[in-house]
Amino acid sequence: MTDAIDVKKLTPLSMEAMANQATINIGTIGHVAHGKSTLVKALSGVTTTRFRDELERNITIKLGYANAKIYKCDNEECPRPGCFASYESSKEVAFACTRPGCSGTMRLVRHVSFVDCPGHDLLMATMLSGAAIMDAALLLVAANESCPQPQTSEHLAAVETMKLENIIILQNKVDLISEERALDNHSQIQAFIKGTIAEKSPIIPISAQLKFNVEAVAEYIYRSIPVPVRDFSAASRLIVIRSFDVNKPGYEVDQLKGGVPGGSILQGVIRVGEDVEIRPGYIELDADGKYIARPYRTRVVELMAERNQLQFAVPGGLIGMGTLLDPTLCRGDRLVGSVLGAVGTLPKVLIDIKINYFLLRRLLGVASEGKKQAKISKLAKNEELQLTIGSSAVGARVAGVKDKEAKLVLSRPTCAEPGESIALSRRFERNWRLIGWAKIVSARSIRLDSD
CATH class of the missing domain: 2.40.30.10 (Translation factors)
Known part of the structure; x- marks a missing residue:
């Protein structure tokens, strides 16, 4: 029973929360076609380009998202970075180490949610929306192009303005170039980040396509990204970054489901069965021509973190929330930009x-x-x-x-x-x-x- 859980004792590393839900949000940022979505798939097994336009153009247009569990072998003799691994969100919390000759156990140490931001210059507003919920960022730089490319600069400036300090730089596509060119590109990256918030960030050479060095990425996420401070006891508040109508044409009335807002909880805990409020809600003009807001009120009937069904959700990670809302209110991301939380506690x-x-x-x-x-x-x-x-x-x-x-x-x-x-x-x-x-x-x- 979720009522028996003492939320004051929960942390982002509590196994009660981390076993089923991501508790840290990590953005993937950088120029278009530098490998952001490919990296997320390599780490999580999930393809974030899901819409027809994205698949046809092979770029991210909407904010993508995918959860991944990061494991570390408890055998001290298991060499790094191979003692680290990442899997899909539905993986169990512990299993035998797959490294030949190792008798250790791979244990869950982090559960992260990747916010895959579009790299195209025309989609900068979408990227900034994703930056609002990031705890850290992976900045991808293609080694076979000069650095910086236009959105490499703009995305780094964006996370800098949003005061995001935890950044890991990934020098991607090293499999396409010679060692000499890779070293030259590495020097370009160092010159680019000098004087920026990422000046002391690690630079890791990888090939997301070949999954080369992804274990090192998992290790650096574990070692260099601090566990964010969360307030689990405050009134719940979630920032909406996606919203859906999950019903399909031809559904019977008894098959219809309510609208699904999705986003990340900033504070507090949301439980199944809880009544929540969404602001600003419906906006109209009164008789004097002044704005009046009518917040939506609804009940949480389901909580999902990818394929994991939850009884309660904590800060961090991306959550899909089944509600009793009219599904047309959530269709086509109509609730994006809204704030959801405990009734009567949200900002004006x-x-x-x-x-x-x-x-x-x-x-x-x-x-x-x-x-x-x-x-x-x-x-x-x-x-x-x-x-x-x-x-x-x-x-x-x-x-x-x-x-x-x-x-x-x-x-x-x-x-x-x-x-x-x-x-x-x-x-x-x-x-x-x-x-x-x-x-x-x-x-x-x-x-x-x-x-």
Whole structure:
């Protein structure tokens, strides 16, 4: 019974949680076609490109996700990195070591969830949404191309603005080049990360396609990514990064299932049978022309972590949540950007915010072909920006600027609270490009129907 579990004693390494659910989120970032999805498949056995457009173009378009268990042999004489291994999320917590001649037992030491971000420049907003739930990142750099490529720079800047400090750099595709070229590319990577948040990050040569050195990747995830601090006793809160209608054409009425929001729990524990709230919910105008938010309320009827069915879910990992919601509310990622959690405990729904901001010096992620990267000008009154608040990409108009502070009017009400970090993007040649980051200082909220 989940009621018998003392949530105050749970940690991300508690076997009660880790056996069935990932408790650490790791993003895979980098330029398009540098091997992010291939690496995730090598570690987890799961293909993250699942949609027709993704399969046809062989790129990630939506946020992909896959869970993997990382094991370490308990025999001290089992040599590294072969004493580490990774398997799919449904694997048992312990089994005999598969290394010839070793009598040890492979024991579960980490259960991680990979957030596979698209590398294409037009999908930067999607990548930023994924960055909101990352505890660490694997930055893939193709060894057969010069470093940095445009989105290599932009993705590193993005995780830097989101204050993500735990980064492992993977020099992929070393099987395609000579040792001399690999060493030259390694030097390029070192020069690229100098002075950045990744300056002291390990650089691991791998071939994701051939699964070469993936045991070393598993070892570094275990050794160099610290276990994140989680608050299991706080009121539950989940950030929605996907939402689905799982019903198929032709279903009978008694076969229909409610909508499925998916995302990562930031704090607290969510149980099957619990009543939850989703904000902002349905937005409408009242008789005076002012916004009013009607949060959705529903009950959790099922919790899933990939194929593992859960009775309770803890912070970390990506969770799919069966509910009693009208499935049309979840269709086509309609709930992305929402916040879900214990009734009456979620942040307010904001329409105006005041921010303290920081801008990058130059525009990143644009192929220049000999041209210098464009300088980023100061924010201007009445200009249009795109903000990434949690997993929500929302437009905003600059209503006023003073020194490093600005007042922004959001294009639609968004659930957030003062103190949150957000990413700022500006339109450049018809595309939104990352220009900096900010922190919400204060805000004006709209009325809830329960007020």
